[in-house]
Amino acid sequence: MSSVKQGHQGAHSWLVDAEVIPDLAPQHFDIRFWQSANLITGHSTGRGTTYFVHHNHTPLVLRHYRRGGLIGKLLSDQYLFTGLSRCRSFQEFHLLNWMHAQGLPVPRPVAAHVHRSGPIYRADLILQQINKANDLHHILCASPLEASQWQNVGKTIARMHQAQIYHHDLNIHNLMQDEEGKIWLIDFDRCYKRHGTDWQPQNLARLKRSLEKESARTSPYYYQPDDFTCLLQGYHQQLNGNPHDKAAN
Incomplete structure (x- = not known):
């Protein structure tokens, strides 16, 4: 999609659908930003906590990537960085973007985030919430x-x-x-x-x-x-x- 932009700021890199969040910054992937603005509408728990938030009257889903199984007890949310294109959030964003463009029934991807720290990274994904x-x-x-x-x-x-x-x-x-x-x-x-x-x-x-x-x-x-x-x-x-x-x- 032509509205998808890539951005960088320090250790942060992201992809964003600028039609949904034209002013995206790393803070949009921090749940404290949404809490301070009183824009959290709910949450669900699984491997981690997924938050439901509102941005300009658009319902969104914010998900932080977490590991499962035994390795998740040791590394929690840390992944080995081998290039942006191989980061899980970027891969999921690109796949969802292609499927959404094909008219398949999947959530619209809004933004993907990678935060590097030496050889490891942490990741987040923002999706448009499926209505009702x-x-x-x-x-x-x-x-x-x-x-x-x-x-x-x-x-x-x-x-x-x-x-x-x-x-x-x-x-x-x-x-x-x-x-x-x-x-x-x-x-x-x-x-x-x-x-x-x-x-x-x-x-x-x-x-x-x-x-x-x-x-x-x-x-x-x-x-x-x-x-x-x-x-x-x-x-x-x-x-x-x-x-x-x-x-x-």
Whole structure:
């Protein structure tokens, strides 16, 4: 997109969609800036804390990159710097920017940040918040999805696969549904374009495992094996039909 600009200030480097934040500075990646301006509207917790903020009446999501697993206990939010183009925030921004331009149902990227300190860096990402949406895990904790909704989930995943997008962590928490029933995919850290199709069944299997895991440990949880059958029906309908099938939106 022509509105994407790159900036540098001391140890800070960033990419920004200047249409959304024309005056971006490193302070925009510091949650204390938003707190002092009383612009935080909420937060969610996972590997780290994700904050929901407002900028010029635009709802945004601010996410700081954190490591998971055992290494996360040692390094927390530190990554080895091997060049800006290889930094996780810059890679995710560029991938999301391309997908958004293709009309795929992903959040619009607003800004990516890298803060270097010697051989390591820390990173942040700002996204435009998906309007009135909730992740499917929380929805399934409260009520079941209809067969047509599961089919739309499958169609959305198929559209990603048709675009050769590999989602590294395809689980039920990273799928969202807005109030109009549109399915969205989020969290594209470590995701990339991947050739071939051999990896796609494993991608779907990962999602199925996450559903089975949540179903086993959460009660109530409105998921049945037949639901995944409906998902696969929508997935194959999309693959065998028009790649730009509006029903997937």
